[in-house]
Amino acid sequence: MAQIELPEGSWLGRVERAGIGPAIVTLRDGSLVDVTCRAAPTVRDILEMDDPVAWLSTAEGETIGPLDAGHSWLAPCDLQAVKACGVTFAGSMVERVIEEQAAGDPDRAAEIRNRIGARIGDSLSNITPGSTEAAEVKAALIEEGLWSQYLEVGIGPDAEVFSKAQVLSAVGHGADIGLHPISTWNNPEPEVVLAVNSRGEIRGATLGNDVNLRDVEGRSALLLSKAKDNNASCALGPMIRLFDDGFTLDTVRGLELDLTVTGKADGFTLNGHSSMREISRKPEDLVAQTIGRHHQYPDGFMLFLGTLFAPTQDRDTPGGGFTHKIGDRVTIACPELGRLENRVRLSTDCPEWTFGIRVFMANLAERGLI
Structure with missing residues (x-):
């Protein structure tokens, strides 16, 4: 995987520390600092703070190495629900x-x-x-x-908002992403993903790949869950960039995302683009349609905003369009949010998801964090 490069900003993420478990990290002077503590054992807790940027800037922590030192990246969220909006472009x-x-x-x-x-x-x-x-x-x-x-x-008046992934099931930068083995027509979906707390406050944004099975959803919209929520089918990262004076919701409205898919077996290259300037619904309106008196999220949520990208470039046969092949490298890049890179495999070949909420809570308890 290519080295991670991030611009100056307020960054919040998670890495797996060998022999320890998930660690909450921020970026200071080019190095990752583990700020996990009893005051903030989860990313959810930090996003609930009145001023998460101020807390991160002064929190004590342990420097664990340079940003590009080959860390084992996790999705930058933990207890948040992972929701997604469809058909927004x-x-x-x-x-x-x-x-x-x-x-x-x-x-x-x-x-x-x-x-x-x-x-x-x-x-x-x-x-x-x-x-x-x-x-x-x-x-x-x-x-x-x-x-x-x-x-x-x-x-129409109502946006499509669906559950993309279960709590703690999303994968991070550098991880394998999964395709359900029944699918023969599928594609990546490069998206901006908002980090929203329990009060509906948008705290920041990250990159996401809403892996999609076009043939499954195309057969019936009632198969949306089967098309969207599979083992390793949701990637987020590398880190959440929190809103501050240099990065705001107005910045998000103008973000430009570039997608590159590079085939391992055939050398095929697909280049795509998604511009937030062309979104049909305002990000804050999508958040308002997700959370409110009608539906609460006590641990907050991550919200995929949808994508302009829909691949039509032929890969194998004329008129056959694009579909993934095993081993594809997928890179989603944005100057303001960095680069999210993953390798395509079958969901049945990706590592099984076993680190659920019960195991996570036990890990935090063993570390004296809760």
């Missing part, structure tokens, strides 16, 4: 409609994309979800037989 919205129309068949998708994809994309790119104009477009598309459940959550 017009471009990816069109691809979801195509998946549905093709019933998960990538060969049919090429024909459908040529027939209706551009038309739908052109008509939806500047529409505000839930607006009167959106309702009028919906009525017109229904008359033409082009309406879809994906368009409903794309331009």
Whole structure:
């Protein structure tokens, strides 16, 4: 894996320390500092503080080495739920409609994309979800037989918010990411992920890969959980960059993400891009649709904001589109948030997830942290 480089900022993450367990780390002068303590045994506790940036800047800790010293990175969250928003960009919205129309068949998708994809994309790119104009477009598309459940959550009043991964099941930078073995059409999804506390306050952001099985979800939206939540199918990291004077929600609104997939077996290279400037819904609105009087998250949550990226580049056969191959290297990079890099394997070949909440609590108790 490539070395991690991070800009100046307020950083919060987790690494696995051999013989100890998960450690909460921050970045100071190019080195990682373990700040795990009884006052803050979890990332959740730090995000609940009135001023997590101030606490991190003065917290006592142990320097455990340079940032690029080959640490065993964990996902930078711990007790937070991992939620995700779908169909938040017009471009990816069109691809979801195509998946549905093709019933998960990538060969049919090429024909459908040529027939209706551009038309739908052109008509939806500047529409505000839930607006009167959106309702009028919906009525017109229904008359033409082009309406879809994906368009409903794309331009309708209610966003799609789903559970991406179980608490503590996400993997970090450098880890293997998993594909369910039943899938033959799948792709990475480069996304900005917000760190939100129990009060609904957005504390910072990180990078995420919302690994997606296009054929499974395309067969039926009711298979969303099977398409999204599998062993090692969610990657986050490398660290959460907390909001401060130099990095705010306004910064997040302008982030540009680059994706590179490099094939181990065939040397294939896929380059993609996702621009937060083209998101259809405001990040704060997506947070408000996730947490409130209707639904509480006492330990906070991580929220994937969706992606503009939807790969159509052919990898093997003309019209066949893109799908992963085992051994692919996936890199998601953003100047403000660093680089998240993972290797693709089958979920059944990735290390099993065994470090759940009960084991985590026992570990913290044994270390005298709770």
